[in-house]
Amino acid sequence: MQLGARPSGAAAMGVASPAPAKQLPAAKQPRPRVVGPVVLVFLDAGERQLSSVGGLSIGLMSATQGAYFREQFLLDVGQGARVAASAYKRPKPPALLGLSGAALGAGAARQASIAFPGWPALVARARAVPQLLRPGLLASSIPGGAGYVGVSGTDDGDLIAAIDRNGRLAAYSSGSASTLLARVGAMRASKRLVVSDLPSGAAGLADLRALSRTRPAGELLLAVQRAAADGDGHELLWAGAAGLSGGSGGRELTSHTTNQRGLIASVDLAPSILERLGLAVPADMRGEPLETDGALDSAGLRAFAARLRVVGGRRLTAFGCLLAAWALLLLAASLLPAGRRRASRAWAMRVGGLAVLWIPLGALIGAALEPSAAVEYAAITLSCFALAAIADALLPWPRAPLLPVAVGVLALVIDALAGTQLLVRSLLGPNPILGARFYGFGNELKSGLAVAVLAAVAAALYPAIRSRRAAALTAAAGVVLAAIEGSARIGAGVGGVILVAAGFAVATLVLLPGSFSRGRALLVIASPLVALAALALLDLATAHGSGHFTGSILHARSAGDLRDVIVRRYGAAWTELKNHAMPYATALALLYAVLAVRRRARLLAPVDSDPAWFATLAGGLTAGVVGSFSEDSGPVLLVVAVFTLGCVASYLWGGDAGRSEPPAAAAAQRAALTASTEP
Numbered sequence: 233m234q235l236g237a238r239p240s241g242a243a244a245m246g247v248a249s250p251a252p253a254k255q256l257p258a259a260k261q262p263r264p265r266v267v268g269p270v271v272l273v274f275l276d277a278g279e280r281q282l283s284s285v286g287g288l289s290i291g292l293m294s295a296t297q298g299a300y301f302r303e304q305f306l307l308d309v310g311q312g313a314r315v316a317a318s319a320y321k322r323p324k325p326p327a328l329l330g331l332s333g334a335a336l337g338a339g340a341a342r343q344a345s346i347a348f349p350g351w352p353a354l355v356a357r358a359r360a361v362p363q364l365l366r367p368g369l370l371a372s373s374i375p376g377g378a379g380y381v382g383v384s385g386t387d388d389g390d391l392i393a394a395i396d397r398n399g400r401l402a403a404y405s406s407g408s409a410s411t412l413l414a415r416v417g418a419m420r421a422s423k424r425l426v427v428s429d430l431p432s433g434a435a436g437l438a439d440l441r442a443l444s445r446t447r448p449a450g451e452l453l454l455a456v457q458r459a460a461a462d463g464d465g466h467e468l469l470w471a472g473a474a475g476l477s478g479g480s481g482g483r484e485l486t487s488h489t490t491n492q493r494g495l496i497a498s499v500d501l502a503p504s505i506l507e508r509l510g511l512a513v514p515a516d517m518r519g520e521p522l523e524t525d526g527a528l529d530s531a532g533l534r535a536f537a538a539r540l541r542v543v544g545g546r547r548l549t550a551f552g553c554l555l556a557a558w559a560l561l562l563l564a565a566s567l568l569p570a571g572r573r574r575a576s577r578a579w580a581m582r583v584g585g586l587a588v589l590w591i592p593l594g595a596l597i598g599a600a601l602e603p604s605a606a607v608e609y610a611a612i613t614l615s616c617f618a619l620a621a622i623a624d625a626l627l628p629w630p631r632a633p634l635l636p637v638a639v640g641v642l643a644l645v646i647d648a649l650a651g652t653q654l655l656v657r658s659l660l661g662p663n664p665i666l667g668a669r670f671y672g673f674g675n676e677l678k679s680g681l682a683v684a685v686l687a688a689v690a691a692a693l694y695p696a697i698r699s700r701r702a703a704a705l706t707a708a709a710g711v712v713l714a715a716i717e718g719s720a721r722i723g724a725g726v727g728g729v730i731l732v733a734a735g736f737a738v739a740t741l742v743l744l745p746g747s748f749s750r751g752r753a754l755l756v757i758a759s760p761l762v763a764l765a766a767l768a769l770l771d772l773a774t775a776h777g778s779g780h781f782t783g784s785i786l787h788a789r790s791a792g793d794l795r796d797v798i799v800r801r802y803g804a805a806w807t808e809l810k811n812h813a814m815p816y817a818t819a820l821a822l823l824y825a826v827l828a829v830r831r832r833a834r835l836l837a838p839v840d841s842d843p844a845w846f847a848t849l850a851g852g853l854t855a856g857v858v859g860s861f862s863e864d865s866g867p868v869l870l871v872v873a874v875f876t877l878g879c880v881a882s883y884l885w886g887g888d889a890g891r892s893e894p895p896a897a898a899a900a901q902r903a904a905l906t907a908s909t910e911p
Contacts, residue, residue: 267450267510268452268475268509269420269424269451269452269509270425270451270452270453270509271428271451272393272425272426272454272501273439274390274428274456274457274458275429275455275457276457276458277436277437278457279534279537280534282440282457282470282471283528284437285437285440285444285455286444286445287445287453287474287481288472288473288481290471290472290484290528291470291473291486291496291533292468292533292540293456293468293495293496293497294497294498294664295459295667296308296314296317296467296498296667297317297668298323298666298667299317300459300467301317301324301325303324303325305459305467305498306393307325307358309393309499309501309502310369310370310392310395311366311370311517312369312370312501312502312514312516312517312519313363313365314667315363316668320361322357325357326354345401345403346400348395348400351367354367355397355399368395368397369502369514370505371395371401371402372398373506373511373513374425374506375424376402376423376424377401377423378394379394379427380401380403380404381405381426381429382404382406382429383407383408383429384407384408386431386432388406390458393427402423403419409431412428412430412431412439416443420451444474447474447475451475452475452476454473454501454504455472455473456470456471468540470537471485471496473504473522475508476504476524483527484526484527484528484529485523486522486523486524486525487520487523488523489518489519489520490664490670492653492664492670493526494532494533495536497670498519502519503519504519504522536653536657539602539657540663540664541665544663547659550609550612550613550659553612553613554616557617558580558584561583561584562577562580562581564576565579581882581883581885581886582624582883585620585886586624587619589636589687590616590623590636590640591612591660592677592681593615593619593639594612594619595660595661596644596647596654596655596658597612597615598659599657600654608659612659623636630690630839630887631691632883633684633687633691634692636684637687638688640684641713641716648721649722655673656670660674662674672723675863676865676868676869678723678728678732678859678863679856679872679873680872680876682735682736682852682855683855683876683880684876686706686709686736686852686855687848687880689705689709689844690842690845690847690848693706693844694842694844695842696843696844696845698742698744699745702843706736706739706844706847707737710735713732714729714736715770717729717732718763719770720770727862728859728863729767730763731858731859731863731869733759733760733762734759734858735851736759736851736855737756737759737851737854738756738851739847739850740847741755741756742850743843760858818870818871821856821875824874825856828849828874828877828881829849836884845884848880849877852877853873853874853877856870856871856873857870
């Protein structure tokens with residue numbers, strides 16, 4: 233099955249940043265729809281059980297952003313907004329509520345307005361986060377609040393979703409499992425939102441079937457899988473909905489938060505509930521109402537869920553396999569007889585460097601196959617090296633980078649526009665299981681693509697001279713790449729636009745004839761601002777202003793909102809810098825970047841310091857540095873940019889086999905070009 237991403241909607245979020253805020257400064261006004269009560273139930277049921285219930289549309293729910301904690305998931309549902317767990321001083325919410333049927337009055341028919349003394353501590357914890365979070369906002373937005381119905385002697389912790397901002401539960405009902413449905417009906421008569429925990433096992437599924445079968449006209453029934461208190465770290469829960477406008481059940485859920493068919497987020501529940509109740513959605517809620525898209529394909533959804541759960545764990549291993557294969561290729565070339573060793577080693581250097589440039593396409597191939605881990609590692613490695621060898625044979629040195637870059641970028645664009653969802657399932661995708669980004673280009677891809685496209689431009693121009701034509705071609709390539717990386721329908725990355733604009737502005741400046749001036753420096757500095765203005769226009773034209781930039785930055789309600797965005801991004805970047813081996817990788821990247829600049833003549837000796845290749849070096853390093861400050865993955869973008877530049881350098885040195893002088897033909901062409909431009 234091919235799960236199609238919806239063609240319109242907001243751009244995805246940056247890694248470790250909250251769902252995009254697509255709200256107007258005032259509360260969002262509900263669309264005209266049928267107004268009716270809402271029943272939100274939690275039960276132990278996966279996709280197979282939910283799809284067996286008539287009238288339900290099914291989807292995966294991203295339950296959390298970062299590490300999963302059940303209490304935080306329920307708080308996020310109740311406030312309609314979330315941030316990464318790492319943004320809190322205490323990632324795990326304190327067990328302050330002491331929830332149990334005994335504590336609240338087991339067997340009580342209904343108790344009005346139960347207060348939870350521990351609630352202020354949770355509110356204070358939320359206030360310390362650099363984003364406006366209002367625990368209990370959902371229940372407080374409903375006149376009369378919400379009610380909870382549970383079973384005596386069982387866990388009733390899911391009632392957190394029904395508590396209002398004052399830490400009060402408007403109504404509570406506890407009793408036997410046999411009376412649950414009757415008590416839900418009674419609560420529904422007095423409260424417009426009813427939250428309930430259904431019994432475990434077959435009894436809970438039977439109750440859900442009864443609720444769906446007897447659902448009154450206009451009622452919205454939401455069913456969410458009940459997960460353990462602490463899951464596997466990044467939870468994907470199954471969810472179902474009956475009564476959505478435009479859907480009669482048997483379809484797949486989606487929302488403009490995820491922009492992915494079959495995938496929704498926990499923060500989408502609150503706006504969906506308020507919209508059904510005919511109430512305005514507060515601007516502090518970051519989710520979007522649920523929708524349906526396409527007929528339900530149960531097997532396809534289960535495969536999608538299984539794929540998302542393994543992507544993160546395979547990324548580094550797949551990359552390590554490709555590098556190991558390259559090392560073995562170089563070792564094998566070094567063991568050949570002396571007469572063949574030099575040429576074989578040069579070929580291995582070229583092919584290895586090109587294989588890295590083929591990674592975007594190789595990752596899409598792996599996503600299309602969705603094989604076991606070992607098969608995927610082999611498929612990506614073999615396809616990248618095979619394509620690299622073909623490119624090296626088809627195109628003369630140093631033009632081979634043109635092929636992997638052109639094909640890779642084209643494949644990414646086609647995947648996004650056609651909605652085949654290959655990138656989101658690939659090892660280079662946004663990794664939705666983290667709950668921060670659901671579509672578009674991940675941060676690792678942004679700076680790597682910038683370097684790769686610069687290399688392709690240099691390959692096309694070689695042998696180049698500093699001229700307005702060369703500068704114009706480089707600038708045009710930068711405009712196209714910025715549009716791809718920034719478009720809400722393709723790359724969906726504001727930071728990508730900034731780093732591409734800066735990197736290609738520097739590369740263009742390098743290729744312009746004449747000396748460096750203050751005016752040119754100002755053009756480089758202004759280029760990201762111009763690119764952001766263009767992105768705003770692109771969002772308005774293609775995403776109706778709901779892209780990440782126009783939705784979260786331009787629609788910010790105050791300077792405090794902008795401050796929160798900045799604090800979150802740089803806080804996440806600082807956290808990334810301290811993660812695992814990243815401090816060492818960053819230090820090495822900085823060291824190699826400094827050495828590359830200081831010894832650029834030696835580094836670019838195979839191309840005789842060709843200005844187009846020097847522009848690739850200067851622009852690529854600029855993109856990496858700027859990206860490390862504009863994206864919340866911070867140093868990752870610098871490391872990726874420097875590594876990609878190293879692979880490009882390997883390709884160049886493989887072509888010239890270490891000679892310091894340029895090929896005679898290229899030298900003659902460059903001399904002829906220089907002579908033709910002289911007055």
